[in-house]
Amino acid sequence: VDISVTLAGVPLTSCVYNASGPRTGSSAAMSKIAKSASGGVLAKSATIASQKGNDLPRTWHEDNGKASLNSEGLPNSGIDYYIDPKTISETMGESPTKPYMVSISGKNIADNLQMLQKISSTIESGSVNIAAVELNLACPNIVGKPTIGYDFEQMEDVMKQVASLPCFSGSKPLFPLGVKMPPYFDRPHFEMAAAILNKYKHIVSYAASINTIGNALAIDYHAEMPVIRAKGGFAGLSGPAVKYTALANVKQMRELLDNSIDVVGAGGVQTGRDAFEMILCGATAVQVGTCHWTEGPGCFDRICDELKAIMKDKGYGNVEDFRGKLKEWS
Numbered sequence: 001v002d003i004s005v006t007l008a009g010v011p012l013t014s015c016v017y018n019a020s021g022p023r024t025g026s027s028a029a030m031s032k033i034a035k036s037a038s039g040g041v042l043a044k045s046a047t048i049a050s051q052k053g054n055d056l057p058r059t060w061h062e063d064n065g066k067a068s069l070n071s072e073g074l075p076n077s078g079i080d081y082y083i084d085p086k087t088i089s090e091t092m093g094e095s096p097t098k099p100y101m102v103s104i105s106g107k108n109i110a111d112n113l114q115m116l117q118k119i120s121s122t123i124e125s126g127s128v129n130i131a132a133v134e135l136n137l138a139c140p141n142i143v144g145k146p147t148i149g150y151d152f153e154q155m156e157d158v159m160k161q162v163a164s165l166p167c168f169s170g171s172k173p174l175f176p177l178g179v180k181m182p183p184y185f186d187r188p189h190f191e192m193a194a195a196i197l198n199k200y201k202h203i204v205s206y207a208a209s210i211n212t213i214g215n216a217l218a219i220d221y222h223a224e225m226p227v228i229r230a231k232g233g234f235a236g237l238s239g240p241a242v243k244y245t246a247l248a249n250v251k252q253m254r255e256l257l258d259n260s261i262d263v264v265g266a267g268g269v270q271t272g273r274d275a276f277e278m279i280l281c282g283a284t285a286v287q288v289g290t291c292h293w294t295e296g297p298g299c300f301d302r303i304c305d306e307l308k309a310i311m312k313d314k315g316y317g318n319v320e321d322f323r324g325k326l327k328e329w330s
């Protein structure tokens with residue numbers, strides 16, 4: 001069975017790959033993803049300058065593994081590191097067989113525009129292979145900043161200004177652009193978010209749903225304190241606990257977005273069955289975040305093997321055979 005797909009025009013040997021965030025901060029960590037069955041390598045969301053992130057403790061995993069929290073606060077090495085030919089060759093090896101992608105999460109619109117310009121210049125110089133860029137509209141952990149994807153006015157403004165950059169003003173974007181979306185919970189919000197992305201479909205190649213469910217709170221019962229230090233303990237919720245919200249977001253986005261925009265499923269995927277369900281709901285590819293964090297890069301080999309076994313069992317030869325084919329009750 002064949003689990004390869006084309007995402008945003010980029011061929012992936014496997015439809016399962018890593019989410020930005022866990023184990024994606026350095027070339028040493030990312031090279032392990034490159035060596036695994038992951039369909040690609042997506043770097044940690046970058047800011048203009050490197051930053052340390054929030055004070056510890058900033059991550060937590062529930063004992064039963066069903067939920068995780070993070071308030072990392074965007075620790076990263078800065079955009080220059082993630083687009084440096086040295087970082088990319090250390091990550092991918094000398095003859096890469098899969099795509100390398102970067103994620104950006106600027107402190108403000110100007111920073112996102114500046115990072116996109118830097119990426120454009122680097123791509124135009126021909127010195128590196130960057131297959132796609134993910135614009136993170138959904139980080140919940142920055143003190144004093146709203147989640148952009150929940151502020152539709154700001155989201156529209158971001159898309160408008162990005163679309164006016166030289167790299168997107170030609171007949172075809174210089175590189176495929178994806179957006180990482182926060183989870184929505186109400187139909188009108190899905191409709192508003194999708195309407196903005198559809199308006200900018202000439203520059204948006206995929207939408208990845210979902211980032212973590214923001215501002216969750218876990219309590220240390222013994223200490224009678226939040227488990228996380230920053231932001232009063234409010235942090236992004238991930239892991240199996242968010243899978244059902246993620247499936248719904250993938251289904252809604254696939255229904256509402258123009259067909260030219262691919263949907264990437266993310267949120268609580270830890271088995272081949274989870275990936276299969278995401279694809280049934282319309283996902284072109286599936287990102288794995290928390291499971292990669294807790295299990296390590298071996299998770300990509302396991303999840304791909306499990307997905308292949310399910311497809312074989314059901315008689316599906318490739319991903320298109322069941323993508324978006326969730327049946328309806330009569």
Ligand code: RRO
Nearest residue numbers: 071072073074139141212236
């Ligand atoms: O670094 C983080 O705190 C973080 C980011 Br940028 C994000 O997009 N999602 C998340 O759960 N954590």
